[in-house]
Amino acid sequence: MSRATINIVLRFDDPSPTTDHALEREIFTILGELDIPVTVGVVPFGIDTGGLVPLTRDNVSHLVAAHAKGIIEVAQHGYAHEHLTTTPKGSPSEFWDVPAEEQYRRIDEGHDQLAQTFGQPIRGFIPPWNTYDNTTLRHLAARGYEYLSSCVATTPQRQFSPCCFVPRTCDIHQLRQAYAEALRHRCLSSTVVAIMHHHDFLEYAGNPGKLSLAAFRETLRWLKQPALHHAAAPRGKPGCGGKPCSPKTPSQERATALAPSMFAAAKTAFDSHIVDVSQTPYSAPFIIVSAR
């Protein structure tokens, strides 16, 4: 009998040749010490006052080192994170409603820059601002990308693309809340994709956020505590339709898996049938539950 699992995936967006590398090094050091992997949405071309700055092994050596150690999985975060269009809902986009030839160029050149830097093909795509259109999906599928991570609100119907979809579900500071919510769905497997940006951190040189690196470390230590990783009891039938089950001290009955990568989460959780996505607002903590 299969066991119910809470899959937890971390996603860190925006590192590029022109971002805050000192902060990124600190984050990767903490993740490395605790042996927790993260999927990094790397922007292939940074932008500074002189124009585009292509990614190279020299100007992102900390990313190359973290990748070589297995701390990070690299996903392609667009091309240069440029605001080219605006969606009907008012979100900026580098891909939505952009002419097909321009989308193809951005995806292909961005991919090649990353592949050259990290020495392997890139399998995942994270569209800047989580926005894209069906032209984007078709080209990603044609190029062999294996997953796309955006947000639930913009996750397309599966028939548009053979890619797996691994949408974000909460921000990093909401991880414990999301975990508590996952525990309420005792009879289904659930997935939490927690996203972070530079501006979430107090130590960010730009516009700092509220999460200190010390608090980040504490959250990750909590994630690693043995009580969250005990063997799970066999789960029941998925008969609750994604609704929270009756509370019972579920912490003794669940297993938590730190997915080794977003790709692994896609394979282990999203190949299964997604039963329900909680209907909370975009930035609120929520989870995806699935029958397996």
Ligand SMILES: [Zn+2]
């Ligand atoms: Zn971004």
